Amino acid sequence: xxxxxxxxxxxxxxxxxxxxxxxxxxxxxxxxxxxxxxxxxxxxxxxxxxxxxxxxxxxxxxxxxxxxxxxxxxxxxxxxxxxxxxxxxxxxxxxxxxxxxxxxxxxxxxxxxxxxxxxxxxxxxxxxxxxxxxxxxxxxxxxxxxxxxxxxxxxxxxxxxxxxxxxxxxxxxxxxxxxxxxxxxxxxxxxxxxxxxxxxxxxxxxxxxxxxxxxxxxxxxxxxxxxxxxxxxxxxxxxxxxxxxxxxxxxxxxxxxxxxxxxxxxxxxxxxxxxxxxxxxxxxxxxxxxxxxxxxxxx
Amino acid sequence: xxxxxxxxxxxxxxxxxxxxxxxxxxxxxxxxxxxxxxxxxxxxxxxxxxxxxxxxxxxxxxxxxxxxxxxxxxxxxxxxxxxxxxxxxxxxxxxxxxxxxxxxxxxxxxxxxxxxxxxxxxxxxxxxxxxxxxxxxxxxxxxxxxxxxxxxxxxxxxxxxxxxxxxxxxxxxxxxxxxxxxxxxxxxxxxxxxxxxxxxxxxxxxxxxxxxxxxxxxxxxxxxxxxxxxxxxxxxxxxxxxxxxxxxxxxxxxxxxxxxxxxxxxxxxxxxxxxxxxxxxxxxxxxxxxxxxxxxxxxxxxxxxxxxxxxxxxxxxxxxxxxxx
Numbered sequence: 129x130x131x132x133x134x135x136x137x138x139x140x141x142x143x144x145x146x147x148x149x150x151x152x153x154x155x156x157x158x159x160x161x162x163x164x165x166x167x168x169x170x171x172x173x174x175x176x177x178x179x180x181x182x183x184x185x186x187x188x189x190x191x192x193x194x195x196x197x198x199x200x201x202x203x204x205x206x207x208x209x210x211x212x213x214x215x216x217x218x219x220x221x222x223x224x225x226x227x228x229x230x231x232x233x234x235x236x237x238x239x240x241x242x243x244x245x246x247x248x249x250x251x252x253x254x255x256x257x258x259x260x261x262x263x264x265x266x267x268x269x270x271x272x273x274x275x276x277x278x279x280x281x282x283x284x285x286x287x288x289x290x291x292x293x294x295x296x297x298x299x300x301x302x303x304x305x306x307x308x309x310x311x312x313x314x315x316x317x318x319x320x321x322x323x324x325x326x327x328x329x330x331x332x333x334x335x336x337x338x339x340x341x342x343x344x345x346x347x348x349x350x351x352x353x354x355x356x357x358x359x360x361x362x363x364x365x366x367x368x369x370x371x372x373x374x375x376x377x378x379x380x381x382x383x384x385x386x387x388x389x390x391x392x393x394x395x396x397x398x399x400x401x402x403x404x405x406x407x408x409x410x411x412x413x414x415x416x417x418x419x420x421x422x423x424x425x426x427x
Numbered sequence: 428x429x430x431x432x433x434x435x436x437x438x439x440x441x442x443x444x445x446x447x448x449x450x451x452x453x454x455x456x457x458x459x460x461x462x463x464x465x466x467x468x469x470x471x472x473x474x475x476x477x478x479x480x481x482x483x484x485x486x487x488x489x490x491x492x493x494x495x496x497x498x499x500x501x502x503x504x505x506x507x508x509x510x511x512x513x514x515x516x517x518x519x520x521x522x523x524x525x526x527x528x529x530x531x532x533x534x535x536x537x538x539x540x541x542x543x544x545x546x547x548x549x550x551x552x553x554x555x556x557x558x559x560x561x562x563x564x565x566x567x568x569x570x571x572x573x574x575x576x577x578x579x580x581x582x583x584x585x586x587x588x589x590x591x592x593x594x595x596x597x598x599x600x601x602x603x604x605x606x607x608x609x610x611x612x613x614x615x616x617x618x619x620x621x622x623x624x625x626x627x628x629x630x631x632x633x634x635x636x637x638x639x640x641x642x643x644x645x646x647x648x649x650x651x652x653x654x655x656x657x658x659x660x661x662x663x664x665x666x667x668x669x670x671x672x673x674x675x676x677x678x679x680x681x682x683x684x685x686x687x688x689x690x691x692x693x694x695x696x697x698x699x700x701x702x703x704x705x706x707x708x709x710x711x712x713x714x715x716x717x718x719x720x721x722x723x724x725x726x727x728x729x730x731x732x733x734x735x736x737x738x739x740x741x742x743x744x745x746x747x748x749x750x751x752x
Contacts, residue, residue: 182533186750200750208535218526220435227434234431235534271530278534 134196135160135282135314136181141190143176150176151338154190158316158331158343160281163308165325166318167407168335174318175215177335178286181316182212195281208237211280215287217271221260225270228259232274244277247303265296269303276307283307285317301328326403334410342410346403353406356383358396373409384409428536428544439513440552447510447556450503451563454496458567461493469570489570497571500564501581504626507590510556511597512618514549519743520605520614542747546740550598557594561586576665577721580630583667587725592732597622599739606743629731637727638720640669644678644712647704665718676708 134157141154151173158164168174179185180192183199192199197206219228225248233239248255253266262270268288275283288304289297305328308315319325325332325346332349334342342349353372360381370387384401392398401409433440464485465472472482522528532538565586572582583589601618608614673681673689681689693703716724 179529184529184532184750202537204535204537207533207537210533212529212533214526214529214533216526218530220527220530221525223434231431231434232534234428235531235536237535274530 133160134158135164135194136316137193138180139191139193141177141180141187141192143173143180143185144188149338151180154340156333156340156343158314158333160195160314162330163305163315163317163328164331164333165329166316166333166335167322167325168318168320169411170320172335173338174320174335175286176338178212178284178316178318182210182284183207184212204237208278209281211275211278211283213268213271213275213283213285213288216291217268217288219259219267219271221258223259224256225253225259225262226255228270228274229255229277232277236278238279240277240279243279244273247273247276251299251303263296265292265299268292268296268300272300272303276313280313282314282316285315287318287320290320322404322407325407332403332407334407336411336413341413342407349406350400350403353384353386353401355399355401356385356392356396357381357399358383358393373412428541429548432545432548436514436517436549436552439517443510443513443552443556447560451560454563454567457493457496458563461489461496461567461570464489465570465573469573473573486570486574489574493570497568497581500568500585503560503564504580504584506560507557507594508597508619508622510560511553511594511599512601512615512622514553515598515601516605516614516618517611518545518549518602518605519747520609520611523605523609524611538747538750539744542744546602546743550595550740553594553598554591557591561590576667576718578665578667578716578718578724583721583724584626584630587722588729589725589732592729592736593622593626595736596625596732596739599736599743603739603742606746625732625735629728633731634724634728635667635669635716637724638716640714640716642712642714644674644710646708646710647673647701649702649705666720667716667718668713669716670714672712673704674710674712676710678710680712681709 136156136158138154138156141151142149143151154177166174166177176185180187181194181199183192183194183202186200194206195209199206220231223231229241229244232244233241245255248270251266251269253262253269259267259270268291272285272288275285285304289300292300304315307313329346332342332344332346333340358381360376360379370385371383372386373384375382384406462469465482472479472485475482519528522531531541568582568586572586575582577583577586584593597618600621601614604617604621605611605614608617672683673686675681689704689707689709690700693700696703
């Protein structure tokens with residue numbers, strides 16, 4: 129792969145605030161095309177990572193390269209290739225929707241006003257309303273229309289649906305996935321909700337306590353991991369370092385292993401694992417420094 | 428960017444413009460009446476006030492009819508901080524409060540260009556509004572200045588270059604405080620406090636030391652009453668009196684206690700005070716800045732506040748460039 133085929137590459141990225149490190153040793157290589165989910169509990173460092181990706185923050189250590197360019201050297205050209213939808217989809221509340229679009233046109237190189245107007249018309253959002261008087265779902269849609277009208281190559285969204293009701297959430301994701309289907313845009317979004325990801329995403333990054341604990345193509349991750357259920361045992365758990373998690377009940381031991389598909393020992397049953405359970409297992413792991421478990425794209 | 432800046436800040440600009448306009452028109456109306464008292468111009472009349480009875484009458488009427496406006500105007504030393512802080516505080520703080528900095532700085536306009544455009548436009552409006560107000564106010568005060576000079580606090584602080592410099596300083600404090608506190612209202616408060624503190628300490632402590640004051644020393648005149656003995660020479664009348672008092676024959680300055688002792692001695696002896704002092708070789712001295720130092724002092728003080736504003740703006744630029752916000 130050449131550098132430009134990566135939507136995002138980070139190398140040893142860390143960000144320290146006055147309180148301490150929000151993000152450490154973050155090394156990622158995410159492919160262009162498709163949808164990448166950044167998953168982690170609140171306070172895991174997701175917002176920090178996304179702000180580093182769009183150049184709102186500068187890393188304390190390491191480098192961030194987006195679409196083949198160092199983000200700290202932001203020029204109009206590099207900025208216009210990345211769209212960002214911040215948490216709680218901020219808009220200028222006193223601007224009308226039409227003025228928000230004018231803002232987008234005034235501040236961008238290849239802003240597609242017609243596209244934004246068509247999207248908003250389809251959703252029935254009037255252009256003459258003040259942004260602050262729209263419902264949360266409509267504000268999110270206006271913010272998304274603005275970001276998409278930039279015609280970005282990479283669209284970054286921070287918890288885009290966290291504050292929306294189920295209906296608005298559904299509508300939002302529908303519009304977003306529609307835009308992805310039209311092609312050309314890589315989507316990177318963060319979420320602390322794990323379910324439904326499988327349906328929507330191609331690639332996964334799990335962040336916990338400021339560190340990347342798992343990253344890879346979702347299909348590959350699911351193929352590599354499986355649950356082994358056998359008689360309760362405290363020995364022979366470390367199958368060549370492949371055990372991610374061991375859970376003991378009165379009579380059984382359940383192991384989450386990452387070993388590909390090597391044959392199971394006698395008395396043990398292998399089961400596939402659901403994506404949500406896989407993510408939760410990685411999030412439950414203690415936060416000691418550990419190299420990120422990588423898979424899928426070769427770093 | 429021009430449209431965006433206007434759209435975002437038009438409320439503040441319009442409100443301030445309206446206020447400056449209203450006060451400006453009021454001053455123009457009142458000022459026309461005050462100027463009409465001096466058909467030949469107040470400056471010329473001030474020179475003749477001692478000999479020309481009409482001029483003296485004009486100044487008395489000025490004081491009676493418009494003196495209250497002059498007193499009110501002293502409160503207008505707050506105009507620069509209102510203009511500067513009102514425009515500076517929301518520049519970054521409002522974006523940080525509403526989260527819209529994330530919107531503004533992820534468009535195709537690099538943040539440094541965004542910041543430069545905003546700073547230039549709003550600092551420009553700050554200077555322009557303060558300048559217009561200062562121009563009207565200076566014109567209004569012409570008759571008063573002709574009589575009292577321009578070095579008193581109610582003239583020096585409201586005229587010339589310094590109001591613009593004060594406004595820029597307030598703008599700088601408010602912008603920097605907004606960037607650090609991330610809230611408009613506290614930033615406005617900080618700017619207000621810093622403005623008062625800086626203005627007071629500079630006016631009281633630094634300003635008298637911009638140049639070495641001149642000193643006059645002359646014997647107490649023999650004749651006349653005490654009142655006449657206290658009259659000041661014309662040279663320092665429009666200037667700025669720093670200190671005045673009495674000194675003995677050797678030039679050693681007397682403390683006021685020593686002076687009152689002499690006064691008591693003169694009373695007990697039953698002699699005229701001036702004769703009594705004159706006989707003992709007592710001199711009266713004045714320490715003052717002459718009136719023609721007005722523009723020098725204005726330049727020094729303006730440079731001081733503009734430099735402080737530049738440092739504060741530098742802090743803002745540095746923080747935004749380092750992406751610390």
